[in-house]
Amino acid sequence: MDWRSAPDAKKTVADGSDAGPMQAGTTHAIPQHTPRLSLVKRLLFRLAQALGLVLGVVTLTFILINLAPGDPARLWVGPAAGAEELEGARHALGLDRSLWVRYFTWMIGFVTGQWGTSIAQQRPVTEVLSGAVPHTLLLTVTSLLLTYIIGIAVGSIQAINNRTRLDTGLTVFNLLVYGMPAYWLAIMLVLVFSYHAPLHGWPEWLRLPAMGVSSLNADFLGPWHAFVDRLRHAALPLITLTAIGAAGTSRFVRNSLLDVRRLDFVLTARAKGMRTLGIEIKHVLRNGLLPIVTLLGLSLPALFSGTVFVEVIFAWPGMGREMVAAVLARDYPVIMATTAIYAALVVAGNMLADFLYGVADPRTRNSAS
Amino acid sequence: MSPLKKLLRDRRSLAGAAILGVMALAAVMAPVIAPADPIAQGDVIANRFLSPLESGGDGIVHWLGTDRYGRDILSRLIFGARISLSVGLLSVTVAIVLGVAIGVTAAAFGGAIERALMVLTDVFLALPRLVLLLTLVTIWDSSLLLVVLVLGFTGWMSIARLVRAEVRSLLSRPFVDAARAGGISLNHLVWHHLIPNSVTPVFVAAALSVGNAIALEAGLSFLGLGIPHPAPSWGNMIAAGRDALVNAPWISVFPGLCVALAVIACNLLGDGARDALDPRSPTF
Numbered sequence: 154m155d156w157r158s159a160p161d162a163k164k165t166v167a168d169g170s171d172a173g174p175m176q177a178g179t180t181h182a183i184p185q186h187t188p189r190l191s192l193v194k195r196l197l198f199r200l201a202q203a204l205g206l207v208l209g210v211v212t213l214t215f216i217l218i219n220l221a222p223g224d225p226a227r228l229w230v231g232p233a234a235g236a237e238e239l240e241g242a243r244h245a246l247g248l249d250r251s252l253w254v255r256y257f258t259w260m261i262g263f264v265t266g267q268w269g270t271s272i273a274q275q276r277p278v279t280e281v282l283s284g285a286v287p288h289t290l291l292l293t294v295t296s297l298l299l300t301y302i303i304g305i306a307v308g309s310i311q312a313i314n315n316r317t318r319l320d321t322g323l324t325v326f327n328l329l330v331y332g333m334p335a336y337w338l339a340i341m342l343v344l345v346f347s348y349h350a351p352l353h354g355w356p357e358w359l360r361l362p363a364m365g366v367s368s369l370n371a372d373f374l375g376p377w378h379a380f381v382d383r384l385r386h387a388a389l390p391l392i393t394l395t396a397i398g399a400a401g402t403s404r405f406v407r408n409s410l411l412d413v414r415r416l417d418f419v420l421t422a423r424a425k426g427m428r429t430l431g432i433e434i435k436h437v438l439r440n441g442l443l444p445i446v447t448l449l450g451l452s453l454p455a456l457f458s459g460t461v462f463v464e465v466i467f468a469w470p471g472m473g474r475e476m477v478a479a480v481l482a483r484d485y486p487v488i489m490a491t492t493a494i495y496a497a498l499v500v501a502g503n504m505l506a507d508f509l510y511g512v513a514d515p516r517t518r519n520s521a522s
Numbered sequence: 523m524s525p526l527k528k529l530l531r532d533r534r535s536l537a538g539a540a541i542l543g544v545m546a547l548a549a550v551m552a553p554v555i556a557p558a559d560p561i562a563q564g565d566v567i568a569n570r571f572l573s574p575l576e577s578g579g580d581g582i583v584h585w586l587g588t589d590r591y592g593r594d595i596l597s598r599l600i601f602g603a604r605i606s607l608s609v610g611l612l613s614v615t616v617a618i619v620l621g622v623a624i625g626v627t628a629a630a631f632g633g634a635i636e637r638a639l640m641v642l643t644d645v646f647l648a649l650p651r652l653v654l655l656l657t658l659v660t661i662w663d664s665s666l667l668l669v670v671l672v673l674g675f676t677g678w679m680s681i682a683r684l685v686r687a688e689v690r691s692l693l694s695r696p697f698v699d700a701a702r703a704g705g706i707s708l709n710h711l712v713w714h715h716l717i718p719n720s721v722t723p724v725f726v727a728a729a730l731s732v733g734n735a736i737a738l739e740a741g742l743s744f745l746g747l748g749i750p751h752p753a754p755s756w757g758n759m760i761a762a763g764r765d766a767l768v769n770a771p772w773i774s775v776f777p778g779l780c781v782a783l784a785v786i787a788c789n790l791l792g793d794g795a796r797d798a799l800d801p802r803s804p805t806f
Contacts, residue, residue, distance in 0.1 A: 214657070328789065331789070332786035334744075336760065337781065344771055454650060461656075
């Protein structure tokens with residue numbers, strides 16, 4: 154982008170239209186001006202693209218749901234209802250109109266924030282989800298942070314100790330944890346920390362609760378104890394999500410660092426007589442961690458899948474649990490809304506990854522993607 | 523050295539292939555090697571919740587114990603392998619067919635067709651797979667075929683991207699120019715030159731996605747939306763053991779280990795294949 158727009162900018166500056174006489178004709182003023190303009194343009198373009206993607210996902214879901222056999226109106230009124238009642242329900246749900254009319258009505262409502270009423274709960278969808286989204290975000294953001302901290306640390310330790318027993322041991326351990334399905338790991342953690350810990354008289358802090366976000370008596374606890382109570386409830390869900398994520402991340406970090414280590418410039422640094430630790434930190438880590446930024450975008454869908462299972466198992470009142478309940482009850486408005494939110498989060502995560510990559514690696518900043 | 527020989531020399535891919543091979547053999551031979559009927563309930567009172575290695579009222583040794591209905595866990599695991607492995611393989615086959623078709627079409631035609639197909643790929647990539655899976659499985663009564671199709675139709679994107687990139691780079695190679703100059707048809711070019719030459723990355727991606735599909739199918743069954751009871755699937759076995767976790771943990775533990783083992787085997791095979799077949803590609 155930049156190399157193409159640069160000559161035009163040069164012309165503008167040379168014309169003296171928006172630059173001072175001091176800078177007219179000089180070249181060093183050019184890069185200060187044009188990239189910013191193109192950055193805004195690119196951001197807007199990316200934003201439009203992201204919105205388009207979310208709309209695409211929502212449209213696809215709408216079509217798939219509406220092509221499905223079975224009559225939501227029949228589910229709504231129950232099997233005992235007569236034909237007249239069924240017709241009334243069809244009209245109330247808007248099912249007597251054509252697919253296109255329904256699609257556009259729904260889309261306009263969705264864009265303007267009218268997300269409809271949950272069929273199962275008889276509450277506005279926005280109300281149902283506004284309570285759930287923060288719980289899910291708390292879980293995902295915290296586990297994402299922990300995943301990266303632990304994953305990068307373990308991966309770096311492995312790369313530095315490449316081909317030692319420590320490295321092999323950690324590689325095998327990572328592969329084992331990475332292969333475990335989230336729902337199974339969650340159940341195993343409950344088995345150990347919620348059932349066995351009290352049975353075998355383990356210390357109090359290792360006896361962790363298996364359900365909900367806080368204890369029943371949470372309202373009567375002081376601020377510190379309430380915080381600890383929350384933390385204890387979050388422990389097992391977080392461990393489940395973080396363990397699997399960190400195992401995958403450290404595999405990636407280890408390989409990425411080892412790939413960079415083989416490159417010529419590392420050899421040059423070594424030939425110059427630079428100390429090993431200096432090379433590892435200044436050259437290998439700095440370049441090897443770059444691809445991890447892209448991992449952020451790639452790992453989000455898997456993280457959200459994991460969260461759905463974890464929320465169901467630990468009775469965590471988040472979006473995943475709401476969604477599974479909605480799916481089982483065929484609560485279409487809630488299903489559509491959760492799909493849209495999940496898609497938006499995934500797309501936003503990818504955009505953030507692209508942006509961070511640009512920040513971290515100036516070489517890619519101006520390449521058209 | 524031929525790619526197959528290279529693959530067989532890699533210890534990781536050998537280990538992965540061996541694990542999957544044993545599982546596949548067990549699945550095929552299930553009626554012969556399973557010690558008991560996986561579904562029938564005999565004397566429930568005498569046989570239920572037997573711990574591993576205990577023998578029941580019928581004198582059969584239950585190597586991995588029994589569940590709440592007195593059914594042999596090992597037999598259920600062996601029959602469950604049929605479902606898990608076939609869902610994994612079939613859904614990835616669907617994904618490969620779709621992915622290769624879309625990737626090759628995009629790269630070979632270029633222009634507006636390529637752009638449209640890549641937008642479609644991006645939309646599917648942004649689609650929350652599990653959400654879609656749950657929704658579809660509920661509204662179109664769950665069956666093996668539906669699970670396979672849904673997993674396949676939501677799993678082709680990475681393959682399409684890989685194939686597109688590979689074919690685009692192939693199109694600039696001299697041998698393709700030579701073939702074109704020789705006057706071969708597009709059809710011939712696609713089937714005899716482009717597809718065979720882009721197989722390697724597809725194989726690696728496919729090996730990794732088989733593991734993914736197995737875990738997802740088990741997850742669906744775990745939520746009660748996949749393979750319905752009483753047919754054994756690793757996922758619904760894990761779910762069935764949740765109620766008896768304290769007294770009979772083996773009901774959940776073993777099927778979970780099977781899922782983990784299958785996923786690990788696929789990863790080993792995929793990792794080994796990538797290093798053996800394409801040393802240039804970055805290791806993931």
